[in-house]
Every structure is written in structure tokens, then in C-alpha cells.
Amino acid sequence: METIKFSLDNLPEKKDNLTLALGTFDGFHKAHYKLALNARLEATSYSGILFFSSSPENYLSRNKSKLILTSLDDKIRYVSKIGLDYAYVVDVDKSFFSLAPIEFIKRILLPLGVSSIVVGEDFRFGKDGAGDVTLLRQFFKVYCLKIEKLDGVKISSSNIKEYIEKGEIKKAWKFLGHPYEICGYVKKGFQNGHKIGFPTLNISLKDNYVLPLNGVYYGLCYCLGLPYKALINVGNNPTIGKLKEPIIEVHLLNLNKDLYNDFVYVSFLEFKRKEIKFNSLQELKNQIEDDKKWALSLDPFK
Template structure:
């Protein structure tokens, strides 16, 4: 998959295009993408997803509190695994939001992406003030020579419901439910930074992960079974999201203890996949009590991991 930010670099080749945020690239999205890929294959076209970043609400509503299931980098990674030809990430700005529907269709879909077919939701709106809909797009298609295929209300509802259920499940700590709707493991990506090193003192050294993307949705505080790929090797561990109340921590942190792994990860970017939730975050009477609980958590984690390979 080629990722484009500038359409001047796009080859003059006929395409089939779908448009959307595709946050999570969950099972509902995957159904639409499969349709896109099948259409591309049958019509000898290149498959293209046109997405926008930053999220329009971040720009138009200054919504600093919006939380997305995946960072833009994680979204690219998942889309790449599905066999897409091109992902065009259009920078969303105030100027772009003022572009008329006709200008959007001609300048981007026709002149730049050479669309022969556009697959779009029945309720999709576009152009300045979002004043154009799928019926307008069909008229543009007749004029400019591309076909419009509608994504049904049932499929769009599936996308909306899945996204809502995933966000709710993550906020509630129900990682199994979130993963079932995603069709893959929820992930957290970030840089390993220096922490207080309390874990090292109690024989549970941790990698402290700093997530740069403030819009990334972080699940409910607590402990989770996780996995990560390190140099081509799958490594398991357990992760805590929280403030470390036992030692009077104030700031929320994300810390991972990997099993049978002792390499230096400082300043490296790592991706952690959340597999199952173990428990809520607790404040223990002492550090020794915390260590005793961590030993129990490790046993639960190893039992879960063994069950996945049984």
C-alpha cells in the first residue's frame, strides 16, 4: 500500500474510491474495504481510501476531547495489512472545509484520483457546509463519467454501532468485547521513557510507554495481558494503566512488564496489543502487598497465554 499526502505524486491510473475516517478499521469497515477490493479486482482498477486528518471535529469544533480508537499511524498499519493499493490522507483544514462540492469532486476525485467508481454511504455529506449528498454525487458522476455505488443503511449502521460499542467497551475495560468488534487486538503505540523504576526494585521491571497522540483513546485503568513483537519475536507480558496509588502516584502512566525479556527498550517505539483484562487498579497496603498481587497477576496471565496456544 502506498500512503499519499500529496496527490500530485499520484499515478494517472483509473481507481475505485471510498471515503471515510475508518477509525479502528473494525469489522464493519473491513466489510466495506473488502467490497472496495473486489470492485477494484473485477474492474481492473486501483483501490483507494480517501481519509482526512486531523479529524474534522478537531479543526472545525476545536474538539480537544475527541478520542479515536487508533492513531493515524496505527490506522495506516492496519489498512496496509488488508491489501489496499493507495491510502490518501488529506490534511483537513478550514480552507478545505470551504471547498464547494463541485470543486471537491472535480479537483480531487476526478482530476487527481481519476475515479471511475465511488463507493459511498447513503448518508454521506460533503462540500462546503456539508450541503451535498449522494444524489448530488450521482449527478456529478453522470457529468464527469464515474459510477456511484451506495453503501446501504444496514452496513453504515453496522459501522456506527461497532465504533460506538468499541469505544464504550474500551472505556469500561472490556477488551475482549472491543477486540471482537475490531477483528484484531486493540493496540497502544508509544515511546519507552524513563520511569520511577519501582518495578525493577520489586523484580517486575517495566517499560513506561509515552503516547504522543493526545487524541488516542486509552482504556479503563487496570491490568491487562498483552503481547508485543520485538525483533520478529512475539513477547507476552502484563500492562498496568493507572496512577500507581500504592506509591501515591498522581499522573496516569502506561507500564508493561514483559515475561522472559530483559533487553533495553529506552527511547524505542513499541506497539503493545491488549489481549485480556486482569483486574481494576488497586491501592495496596504496602509495596510487598503489591508485589504479591503482581505474582498472582503473572500467574493469571501465563494461564491465559497457555490457553491461547492449547
Template sequence: MVQHYASLSGVNLQDTCLTIGSFDGVHMGHQQLIKELNQNAHRVGAKPVVLTFHPHPSVILRGRTGSFYLTTVPEKVKLLDELGTDIVISHPFTYELSRSTAREFVLYLMEHLGFRQLWTGYDFALGKGREGNVEYLRSLGAELNFQVHVVKPITSDGQTISSSQIRNLLMQGSVEEANKSLGRPYKVTGEVIHGDGRGKSIGIPTANLDTGNEKLIPGAGVYACRVVIMDKLWPAAVNIGTRPTFESADQRAHVEAHILDYSNDIYAQQITIEFISRLRGEQRFQGVEELISQIHNDINKTRELITG
């Protein structure tokens, strides 16, 4: 079981192998890096440590806002645990931290983590102005007695896998391509809340999700998905969008899941949607009958894709 710390404060370790990064999404590239870190650490009798940050550095450095995270902190810790990591530290990223020089930050990490190996991606850099690139860190390692190991990037369809690439794919609705880079289906968890009852009124009830304000929601459209309810999987046709067929002043993107062959009351429960395939983009229909006909087509396609 992984040990998770909410900051470096009070953490004092020795003989560790360390990697540092946001690791948003824990995608295939991250997984390769962390697998190599863990294998090598266990081989030399050291503890593998993953130092990650929350909020994402771009929130502090560039004022980034909106729902863009591929993984929440608990999701990230769970994924890192599944990869065999011993210790995860989700250190708060602050403006003060961003002003640290590379040398200051490395000395701070050595004080708390006592690392003897630093494992990085090919484009890694730390410290003010990203001055602590791989070349700089190797020079500093020779002085401070730690080794730097660089892991080659992983590609998918000729492109280097990155969190930014996956975000772009998801915003385009390209969930199948995003899933290849993640190595698993993209997931969104939320609480089932009361909607306006339109689905139920046309005989196709939906679970409306409150997904919070952090997690990235795929682009508008209809998706074939699996829904996790009480640890059991159910096929679901999921609509994301503003319901353009109905006149409404509410232009927020809604996440609505029609769960196939399921009729239990799940209001106020947490459920997780696993996105498998995009069926179509968001459409405006001439009337409710046309909409109902298309939804039944979506349900049939979902059943074929998810249950075979």
C-alpha cells in the first residue's frame, strides 16, 4: 500500500530513488518512467518516491483556470499505487516555490528525501525559468552525489504521448485515441443529481452528473460508455452537451448517462463513467420524435460496442 503525503513538510527520508512531475493522467509515458524507477529502486534496495504537485504548476505560473485535470489527486495516487510506487507526495505548488533556483530546489529535496537517483523524462526541467534541465542536473549530481536517469518518450500513432496531447484529444471527443495514450479508458466520477426530468418524460431516463470543477469533460457528443455503480459495470449511452433540441437559457455542458437495463434509484450516489467510444457529435433535431429515434439508435450501438 502506497504512503501518501500532502506535502514535503515533515517528510524525512534517506536512500530513495525519485521522480518529479505533475503526472496528470498517469499516461503511458508516465507509466514507463515509473515502472523503470520502481524496478531499479527495488533492485538497489531503495524506496521509489514520486513527487507530484497540486495545483498544477500552470495554475500558478500562467493563471490557468477551468476544468482541465485528467486525474484528481486521489485518482493519481491510486494509479501510482497500482504501478507499485512506495511513496507519493502531492506537494503544494506555490508562487514562492516557482521562484526557487534549480540548485535551491534540489538541495531542499535532498534534505527531505535523501535521494541518490533522479529519474526524469527527456524534456524535464525544474527551478526558476526551467534552468534545471537534464544537462544541468547531471552536473549538479556529480557535485552532490546523485545520478540522473533519463527515460525515452513513448509515442502513439507517431506522436509523443503527453498530458496536453490527451487533453486535446478528449476536447475533440477522440476518446479512443486518448484511451490508447492513457493505457485505459478515460474516467469521470460525479454525484448523481436531479435534472429537469426531460429524459424521463420521453421514456429514456438519465442520471445527471455533477462532476465538480476540476476534471476535464470530453467534447460535446454522445458516447458509448461503461458506468461503475457499487463496483459493478453497466453499459451506458452518455450525452455531453447543452441539449440543443430544447429551448433553454441554460447553456452549460451537461453530463447525462442513460444506463442500459438499470432502474434503481441512484440519486446522491457517486458513479464513474468510463468513456469507450464516441458515437456522434451533438445534434439539433427537428422535434422530440426525431430525437427519441436517434437516442434509440445510440442505445443500440452502445449495447453492441459494450456488451458485444
């Protein structure tokens, strides 16, 4: 799959008979996967997907959260497994999302060579979400997929965010179709983990990810090209000295190595307990030892 980045003022080469999947694709959940897969299966010539260089939430949200489930790099990584020909990335700013629906069609979709579109039945586009499937059908062949549900609940990025913020990691995994994952660089922290015998990687997040409920999780940390079992803490460290903002600390269960400045991925697989304030450091150490035994007993692939 080739990634093609472009702007309204610098359009890429036209690909005739392009079948394109459209959506916001935050989380690249099961319904998103189905859209992308259908774009590949329905294509008679070229297949592709359109991403925005920055999340629409950054420009359209007012009272809503601007937190994301997946960065642009994450989305490209997930979609690369499907076998599309192209991942288009259009450079956006606030003015881009003021385009009227007909402008979006005439300035982007038609110049790209789009002949067929794959969207969900509730897809909206253009300024104020005024564009819909009916308008798209005036210009393209449209494959309109029904809203996907699990257990009677719509598979949507907003629902998945809610599950993650409640610590319902397995439920989020079920709706995503893959474990919830964040990434960033290992930075130097306060060394509190080292002081009590449980060294941790302090993760400086690459993007404005949704954070799980403060607490302890089991997961995997992908570093040095391999996955390692990990005990993950999300929180403010109330026992040692409460922080203003929650941080992510990862204790590797089968690796002890200096990884400062390394780029890592962290997958959340199971929730253990909420964050609490202990009466002493010894109580905290005892609990972490118990958490570690629990994590070591788990199989990450079940």
C-alpha cells in the first residue's frame, strides 16, 4: 500500500476508477475495517482510503473531548494489513472543514479519479455535515454499509472511548477488533519505581490519546522489535506524591533494560484494579507484588 499525502493546492496524480473508503476512522474499529475491506473487494481498478492529516475533533469540537483513539500513523499501520492500493492523506486546517459538500466532491474526490465510494449509512461530510449518501450518489456509485452493532450497541468511536475511560478494556477490545494501544517515547521520570524495587518506563505520549481509567492493567509493551509482558499503571501516584496530570508507567515483567528515548507501543489487555492511596510505601510494595504475580499468570493471547 502506498501512502500519498496531498493538499487542496497540490493534488496527486489522478487514478481512474478509484474505489475510496470515507470516514473519520478514529480507532480503526471493526466497522472501519469493514469499510476499508469492502473498498478493496469492490474495486475494479484501484482501491484506497482517505485520511485527514489531523483529527476533525481538533477543529470541530466545542464541548466535546478532543482526545483520540488512534493517530494518523496508527490508522495507516492498521489499514496496511488490508491490501488497499493507496492511503490518501489530505492536509487539513480549520478552513478545510468549512468546505461545502459539493466543494469537497469537486475539489478532492473527482480530481482523485473516484468512481465508487464506500461509506456507512450515517456518513456525513462537508460544512455542518450537510453532505450525505444521497448527494454522493449523484456523482458516484455508492456502497452504503449498514450501522454495525455488537450486543445491540452501535460500534462507534464515541462508545469505545467511553468504555476505555471506564476501564472496560476488554469491552473496548471487542468493539475495536484489536487491543487498545497507545504509543510514545520513554522519558526519564522521578525514579519512584526504582526506589521501591519496581522500575518503570515513563511514557511520553506521541498524541492526545484517550487514557484508560486510573488504575492497574496487564498488557504488552512493544519495544526493541518484540512484545514484552507488562504491568501498566495509569494514574497520579497518590501514595508517593500526587501528580496534577495522570501518567502512564510500564513495568516490564521479563526485561530489565535502559530504554530511555526509545519509541514503544503499549497495548492494554486486562484491568486489575482502580488506583488507590495506600497508607505506607510498604503497603504499596505489597500490592504491586500481588499485581505482578497476577500479571505473570496471564496469557496475553487469550
